Amino acid sequence: MKSIRTYLLLALLAIITLVTFVSLLHGYQSSITKAQQLFDERLRNLAEIIANVNQDIQPRTTGMPEHSSTVFFQIWSNDLTLLAHSNNVPNQLLSDLDDMKYNHVNFKGYRWRIFTLKDHHLDRWIITGEREDIRYGLAENIVTASIIPIVLAIPVAGLIIWWAIGLGLKPLRGLSVQLNNKQADDLSPIAIENLPVELTQLVITTNALLKRLNAAFVREQQFSADAAHELRTPISALKVQLHNLQNNDHINEQEIQPLADGIERIGLVIEQVLSLYRHSPDQAMHKQSDVDIAIIAQQIIASDYEKIATRHQQISLVSDDHCLLKGNAFALETLLHNLITNASKYTPEQGEIALMIENTDTGVRLIIEDSGPGINETEYDRVFKRFYRVDGDQHSSGTTGCGLGLAIVQHIVDLHSAQIKLQRSSTLGGLKVVVDFPQSMMGST
Amino acid sequence: MLINSVIIILREVLEAALIISVLLAVSQKLQLSKQWLVAALIAGLIGAAVYAINLKMVSMAFEGSGQEIINANLHLLIYGFIFFLVAILKGKPYHRLTLLAMTSCVAVASIREGSEIIIYIHGFFAIPDLFLPVIIGSIIGMGIGISVGVLFYYLIVNMSFNNGIRLVLFLLILIAGGMIIQATQLLIQADIISSQLPLWDSSSIIDERSLFGQLLYALIGYESTPTATQVYCYITSLILMTFIANRTLKRFKLSHAS
Numbered sequence: 001m002k003s004i005r006t007y008l009l010l011a012l013l014a015i016i017t018l019v020t021f022v023s024l025l026h027g028y029q030s031s032i033t034k035a036q037q038l039f040d041e042r043l044r045n046l047a048e049i050i051a052n053v054n055q056d057i058q059p060r061t062t063g064m065p066e067h068s069s070t071v072f073f074q075i076w077s078n079d080l081t082l083l084a085h086s087n088n089v090p091n092q093l094l095s096d097l098d099d100m101k102y103n104h105v106n107f108k109g110y111r112w113r114i115f116t117l118k119d120h121h122l123d124r125w126i127i128t129g130e131r132e133d134i135r136y137g138l139a140e141n142i143v144t145a146s147i148i149p150i151v152l153a154i155p156v157a158g159l160i161i162w163w164a165i166g167l168g169l170k171p172l173r174g175l176s177v178q179l180n181n182k183q184a185d186d187l188s189p190i191a192i193e194n195l196p197v198e199l200t201q202l203v204i205t206t207n208a209l210l211k212r213l214n215a216a217f218v219r220e221q222q223f224s225a226d227a228a229h230e231l232r233t234p235i236s237a238l239k240v241q242l243h244n245l246q247n248n249d250h251i252n253e254q255e256i257q258p259l260a261d262g263i264e265r266i267g268l269v270i271e272q273v274l275s276l277y278r279h280s281p282d283q284a285m286h287k288q289s290d291v292d293i294a295i296i297a298q299q300i301i302a303s304d305y306e307k308i309a310t311r312h313q314q315i316s317l318v319s320d321d322h323c324l325l326k327g328n329a330f331a332l333e334t335l336l337h338n339l340i341t342n343a344s345k346y347t348p349e350q351g352e353i354a355l356m357i358e359n360t361d362t363g364v365r366l367i368i369e370d371s372g373p374g375i376n377e378t379e380y381d382r383v384f385k386r387f388y389r390v391d392g393d394q395h396s397s398g399t400t401g402c403g404l405g406l407a408i409v410q411h412i413v414d415l416h417s418a419q420i421k422l423q424r425s426s427t428l429g430g431l432k433v434v435v436d437f438p439q440s441m442m443g444s445t
Numbered sequence: 446m447l448i449n450s451v452i453i454i455l456r457e458v459l460e461a462a463l464i465i466s467v468l469l470a471v472s473q474k475l476q477l478s479k480q481w482l483v484a485a486l487i488a489g490l491i492g493a494a495v496y497a498i499n500l501k502m503v504s505m506a507f508e509g510s511g512q513e514i515i516n517a518n519l520h521l522l523i524y525g526f527i528f529f530l531v532a533i534l535k536g537k538p539y540h541r542l543t544l545l546a547m548t549s550c551v552a553v554a555s556i557r558e559g560s561e562i563i564i565y566i567h568g569f570f571a572i573p574d575l576f577l578p579v580i581i582g583s584i585i586g587m588g589i590g591i592s593v594g595v596l597f598y599y600l601i602v603n604m605s606f607n608n609g610i611r612l613v614l615f616l617l618i619l620i621a622g623g624m625i626i627q628a629t630q631l632l633i634q635a636d637i638i639s640s641q642l643p644l645w646d647s648s649s650i651i652d653e654r655s656l657f658g659q660l661l662y663a664l665i666g667y668e669s670t671p672t673a674t675q676v677y678c679y680i681t682s683l684i685l686m687t688f689i690a691n692r693t694l695k696r697f698k699l700s701h702a703s
Contacts, residue, residue, distance in 0.1 A: 011599050014592035021585045021592075022656060025451060137574065144447060144578050151584055 004172075008165045013158050024150060028143055035139035039130065040102055040115070047117040047128040050075070056083045057122055070134045072112075076125040083124060097125050104132065171196050175203065187214035224274055231270045238263050272404035275334055290443030291329045293336075293364060294319035294357045300336045301355070304344070311349045315340075319357035323364050324443030327416050335412045338405040339368050339433055347372035352428055363418075364437040372430035380422045384410040416441050446575045450582025451589075452654055453565055457558035458587045459663035460623075462594025464523070464554045467616050468530075468547045470601035474609050477540060485548040489555020496560040497567065510635035517631035519557040524624040524682070526550035527617050532689050534614075535696045593660065610697055614690040616664075618683060623666025625682040629675045630668070643670035 050073055059081055072089040076082055082091055094105045099118040104111060114129035171192055178190050189207040192199070242260055245251055297317055301308075308315050325332065343353045347370040356367040375383060375390055382388050387403040413420045418437045425432035465482065472479050496503065496515075504512045530546040533539045562583070569579040597616075601609050632638045648669035652658050661667035668675065 007599065010595050014595035017588045018592040018596070021589045024585060025448070025656070028447060140447060140578055144581055147447075147581060147585075151581060151588075154588065 005162070005165050005169060009158065009162050012161050012165075013154070016157060016161075017154055020150060020154065024147055028147060031143040031146070032136075032139050035142060036135070039135045039139070040113070043102075043113065043115040043128050043130055044100075044117070046071070046073070047115050047126045050128065051117060051119045051121075051126050054084060055122065057124065058083065060084045070131045072129045074127040076127070078123045078125070089129070094127060094129070105129070171199055175199060179206075187211075187217065228270070228274050232267075235263060235267050235270070239267075269404070272408060275408055288326055288328055290324050291327055291332060292323060292443075293325050293332060293366065293437075294321075294323045296329065296332055297336050297355055297357060297366075300333060300340055304337065304340055307341075308344050308353070311344065311347075311351075313344060313347055313349065313351050313353060315344075315353045315355070317355040317357075319355075320359045323357045323359055325364055325416070325437055326441050326443045327437075331412045331415060335409055335435075336366075338409050342405050343368055343370040343372070343431070343433075346370070347430060351430075354428060360436075362436065363439045363442055366435040366437070367432065369425035369428045369432045370430040371425075371428040374424050374429070374431045375422060377424075383422070384420075446569075447578040447582040447585075450565075450579045451586040452659065454562060454583040454586030455590050455656075455659050456586075456662060457561045458590030459593060459659060461551075461554050461558040462590045463597060463616070463663050464620060465551055466594040466598035467601070467613055467620070468551060470598050470609065471530075471534070471543070471613055472547065473602050474606060474613070475534075475540065475543065477544060481544050481548045482551065485551035486555055488548075488552040490559055492552065492556035493559025493563055496556055497563040500560075500564060507635070510637075513631045513635035514637070516557060517628040517635065517637075519553055520624045520628035520631070522553045523550055523557070524621050524628070526553065527621045527624070528686065528689065531614060531617050531621075531686060531693055534610075534693050589656070590663075607697070611694065614694060618686040618690055619665045621686050622679050622682050623663070625678050626666035626668060626671070626675050629672075629678050633672065633674070638674055641672040641674060644673055644676055646670050 054075060056075060057077070059077075060083065069088050072086045074082060074085040074089060074094070076093065076097065080093060080097075082093075085091070088108075090107060094107070094112075094114060095103045095116065097118075098116055101116050103114050103116070105114055106112070111132040112129040113132050113135060114127055117126045117128075118124075119126055171194070174192055175190065178192070187210045189210055190203055192203065195203060242256065242263060245256055246253060246260075294317075297319065301315055301317060305315075340353065340355070347353060351371040353371075354367075354369045356365075356369075358365050379390055383390060383406050385403075386407040388407075389403040410420060413435060416437055417440065418435055421434045421436075423432040423434065424430075469479060469482060471477075472481070500512070502511075503515055507514050526546050526549050530543065530550065533542050533546070566579065566583060569576050601612055604612060629638060633640050646669060651661060651667065651669065653662060653667065653669045658667060658669070666679065671679075
């Protein structure tokens with residue numbers, strides 16, 4: 001992933017280094033030239049001092065002055081007789097005699113910078129010279145000393161740039177932290193102090209989006225509440241009318257049975273569709289709490305017992321103590337209700353339903369078995385699809401259903417990061433449903 | 446000495462930095478992992494150290510022209526890897542080969558340029574008076590070279606995919622040409638290719654030793670006084686590489702159009 005901070009740091013540092021170092025090189029070259037001019041001036045001054053101090057017009061035979069090996073002088077008469085010289089220089093003329101001229105000569109294995117001066121007063125020539133490498137070394141040392149701090153400043157500049165970019169990107173980090181920390185149902189607008197111009201549009205657009213999203217959610221909630229109310233009322237009325245019809249002696253009960261089944265089915269579809277809406281991830285999961293699934297199972301069995309009893313079915317529950325889950329109580333109730341109702345629906349009269357809830361090493365396991373006909377293995381995947389019913393509407397049990405029960409179960413299982421498996425029950429012969437809740441979803445005891 | 450160090454180190458670092466930045470941009474464009482670079486640099490630096498340590502033995506080989514011959518071969522190897530890379534640069538089936546070619550290319554370039562730097566700086570260890578200017582000059586040279594590499598990398602990375610790939614191929618063609626011209630230069634020095642009079646002298650227009658001259662040297666293998674053989678090899682390489690790069694570009698267009 002590309003980082004703005006790294007990009008800015010590297011690009012800025014590269015530009016600064018490039019510009020600084022290139023100008024350093026230019027500065028270095030002009031400083032060296034300036035230093036050379038200074039040294040040249042010194043060479044000329046030396047020649048002038050010698051011209052003033054030394055008055056020789058006859059060649060010296062003794063007393064040649066001792067000189068350091070890096071500077072020399074020669075004094076020549078106009079007829080090219082060597083009048084005097086330092087003892088570190090040969091006795092020959094080193095270059096053409098040209099007044100006020102600088103030149104380069106080689107002797108004793110070194111390169112020398114020389115200056116020639118015409119002494120008009122005594123009609124002689126004075127040549128002064130200096131070793132080029134020493135001059136250059138001196139000049140370079142002076143210039144290098146001024147360059148070192150600038151070179152060392154580059155890493156320091158890097159650190160400061162890194163810090164400054166971090167400071168500049170703070171509002172962006174603040175924005176991403178706020179977005180990241182937002183709860184699934186929190187659609188309140190983002191608020192950031194001192195928002196930079198570059199982020200203003202982004203925040204305005206995001207807030208407008210959040211507002212629209214919030215309005216959409218409110219509409220959806222209102223719709224499901226209204227739909228629940230508006231659809232349940234006419235169905236209740238229909239049921240009352242149906243009951244009255246059934247009590248009417250003129251009407252054959254066989255004839256209105258399909259009508260009764262139809263009303264029952266519509267009612268079921270409405271309940272299930274609404275419950276599917278109620279369990280959308282962001283609706284359900286932020287109402288999480290620690291729930292004991294065994295206790296929920298007891299409650300569901302108690303509330304559904306009447307229906308089970310009318311079919312003369314036996315239901316049993318075996319559970320460990322404290323099967324605590326972190327989850328949504330209402331969703332888990334729906335899960336158990338759907339599974340138990342399903343089992344009861346497809347198990348013939350006098351049949352048997354067994355529930356088992358246990359704590360395992362990997363989490364909590366819920367098993368529901370029945371003595372019904374079970375489901376063909378090839379159908380295992382399809383039964384979780386919405387509106388899918390085994391054998392279509394001509395189900396052998398002849399029971400009313402809409403094909404949403406297991407789809408809702410699957411949905412709730414997903415919400416709790418659990419796994420659901422269908423098998424054939426080895427003890428009761430019917431369907432065996434196993435739901436494994438992972439350790440991460442276990443509640444604290 | 447400072448300015449000499451800048452020029453010598455800049456020449457080596459700039460060449461390596463350009464190759465690395467272009468290939469790094471290739472892996473960015475093709476969304477490949479960039480870890481190959483670490484492996485290539487480590488291998489290259491170890492290789493450079495081994496080369497520098499055995500320099501004496503190397504120079505004695507081939508009747509005293511071992512260093513030139515080995516360096517020429519390193520340049521030809523880099524050329525070969527770039528050629529291979531340009532030829533196979535496309536789609537997923539070749540990603541492993543692409544990574545291999547890029548790793549080898551950078552490793553060999555690091556051996557070549559790294560050994561030159563080690564040999565150069567090592568020579569001044571014994572001269573304390575010159576050591577400081579040489580080190581400062583080397584830092585400046587490296588700084589300029591790496592900075593140019595970084596800017597080239599971001600230039601390519603921030604381009605659109607098609608333009609980026611086009612620029613990458615263009616730069617690879619030029620860099621490959623530079624490798625050929627340097628290899629022939631070294632082979633002339635080793636007397637394997639007979640030396641000739643230069644075809645022209647453009648040092649008065651662009652001095653090889655100037656900063657711009659160095660950039661051109663690293664980028665297109667600029668020589669102010671090339672011989673006919675060098676020019677011939679360079680042009681042949683350009684034509685060949687352009688042909689191969691064109692085919693690669695067509696494949697890119699086809700795979701993008703489909």
